[in-house]
Amino acid sequence: MAAARRMVVIGGDAAGMSAASRARRLSKRGELEILAFERGHFTSYSACGIPYWAGGLVNGPDDLVARTPEAHRGRGIDVRLRSEVTKIDVAGQRVRVRELDASGGAERWHGFDDLVIGTGARPRRPDMPGIDAPGVHGVQTLDDGRALLETLEGRTVERAVVVGAGYIGVEMAEALTRRGCRVTVLERGEQPMATLDPDMGRLVREAMTGLGIDTVTGAEVAEVLTGEDGRVRGVATKVSEYPAELVVLGLGVVPETRLAREAGLPLGASGGLLTDLAMRVRGHANIWAGGDCVEVLDLVSGRTRHIPLGTHANKQGQVIGTNIGGGYATFPGVVGTAVSKVCDLEIARTGLLEAQAEEVGLRFHAVTAESTSRAGYYPDARPMTVKVLAERRTGRLLGAQIVGREGAGKRVDSAAVALTAGMTVEQVASLDLGYAPPFSPVWDPVQVAARKAAAVVREAADR
Template sequence: MSMSRTERGPERLVVIGGDAAGMSAASQARRMKGPDELEIVAFERGHFASFSACGIPYWVGGEVTERDQLIARTPEEHRARGIDLRMRTEVTEIDVGGQRVRARDVESGGESWTSYDKLVIATGARPIRPDMPGAEAPGVHGVQTLDDGQALLDTLARTRGRRAVVVGAGYIGVEMAEALINRDYEVTVVNRGREPMSTLDPDMGRLVHEAMEGLGITMVNDAEVTKILTGDDGRARAVLTEDAEYPADVVVLGIGVRPETALARAAGLPLGTHGGLLTDLAMRVRGHENIWAGGDCVEVLDLVSGQERHVALGTHANKHGQVIGTNAGGGYATFPGVVGTAVSRVCDLEIARTGLREKDARRVGLQFESVTIEATSRAGYYPGASPMTVKMLAERRTGRLLGVQIVGREGAGKRVDIAAVALTAGMTVDRMTALDLGYAPPFSPVWDPVLVAARKASKAVRQRT
């Protein structure tokens, strides 16, 4: 006669990964059920849990002075809440059929199996390291975890030279370039795209290019890194492209990240075209009732294009964790998808985008009108008004908003939230022109720049129709 769940003791929830998605899921599951109903075991291979990866460039640059400011909750605080968080412990295998995971103590090398009733995979993403000579040499750094940030700071403290090369000009590359400028380094950014910030259309990326050069950063676009040269000591000394050699005392990789899904792949779990785990709306791994996944290791639905995409952002990871923890704890929640909102900064230049770029729209077969306007952040006569460029895409014939990009000074970046809400609501640009936004001269012109762009886009759609 089989025992009931009560007779066998509490269910066990195992979480792989101790950062945003994993520990949000564990914490939410604990709120749903106490230790007598649900045992929670979490594995984290690094030295830190529940930290802000987004804050690492500002820590490296010195704007955030203490590493611990980036830690939302310590392992001790998690354990005090009834979560068995095991640090410096790496899961090396998932046995789906046997409902267990194999974990290795990073310090001792000892291995053991832990069974689970429910499993959460929150393994995050890893920095892309180019497949080329020298990519693994000392002095070459990816920046994804607090361990990575600490390793980079240790290198900066030991390095006598003041020349840095950043490979890649996405969000991480641009933010790290600024951080190194703040550390008084001579910075060169080598970027294979036409302009920095490939998440923007090139015409908007050009504005970022000009701002970066204004900071004293040397921008090298349309350049593919072929090799990282090393010195007699084995350390990185230069970055080589087909056309030139750029001396470097430190190299930072800002090429982007890939989902960390080697464990999931080996276990036979379903992956998408971008290498991320595929889940349903409840963040449950497709085809597996008792396995959930969230954070940078999953693919999510783009609500504008209707396709799956990989978006590595802490905002989504924390939401995923809340949804997973609720469902694993016996409740019900869903994560409907994203519109692709992101915001960044290069010194005082704010960079924001949401929705589709021109090439995204073309790729999914959408025809569109594209407009660009220049406006100011405040009423033109009010002190501190600064220029702002807004680009807007609207679907031809329907006028449905497809995407917005904004580059400008103070007050530019967070304006993208207006567009993010409009995209989520499926609004047309004509409908947007009537939005009742807050107005006073210190905050915006009478016509907010986003609404000026919506008016121009609406006119373009009507003329085309």
């Protein structure tokens, strides 16, 4: 009887375990052995839920776990927790693994027929005095979340500083506000949410200020201040100091590809692994990668980008598992859709920002429109701002951004579908979307902006 092929997975979260689970379903256990290494304590969890755990909206960590190691093992996947892969030997088709809880830190090699790299991303952690002091937290894994909760529940935290106003930054600002902390957000950019154009980011800043969150822009953090006990006592910028018993880093993430780089695997401009449409690492027939450690094709710009989202990771894992399990699947690319919130403010974007469009040489019209979430006469109709980018001459939709209250965020999905289909703003304005006064004005807010953009495109063509 022929020996079973071995699939080795590095990383026990979305991409890696989705790939393992899919490959397991498509193959017989005697034909495929699956071995997964995870350096943390959890598998298949929602890191996106950590801010809501911190804010007391959900329980954790167990409620954030979609499938436990025991559940995976029951399905024939050999999951090894607290096992860190320290080296990939491409030519020898093997990985070296350190058992983190074993005495002496002994390492051993494990061979593979197919290797899946799902190492994720790591939080940006600037090199500055005090950055590793107790009370300074990154937020990327459930282990990070547990450490943060231990600080919040084990000490008196009246003042908190969040460094960075991206998705994690604003979500953690909300979480800490819900816990009764006085929160200061320090952002070195012109406005919070660099994933939006500055004019839309300004709306986010105004709303955060109205919610009692002190948002300081143009703030370059120089040092984390510590007390006599070595714990954090504040954060210093080049011009001021902000006291705090807790500091959360929300500076974004970078692909965790040290192992891949040392193994000589191809990386893109952001440091993410480069793959083909089947999620196979370029130039390597039996090495696959997915999730936050890869770059993906942006369907609007035609370039690869690093867009770390769990939605992509799960889909890419499904593609990898299908291909290893004997089927066929591809991951065609993304349009860069993301949704977030801070308290009752909903923030969404898809496609390109102005700077991104300019970077790839696209010429465009940018149009902003004000609308409401429901018919204006219906109770609780809330204001909403929608911005769209339309390519000059063609009118092709290039991007959309939405800031508003209830009902704003998920409206971005219609724009995401239109981007994927390559539709023009005129076509978007003519879409047959659902209408009733409790849900929308007669003209949906996205269509209001698209209609305005279509008029600008036509006027420019007539000149």
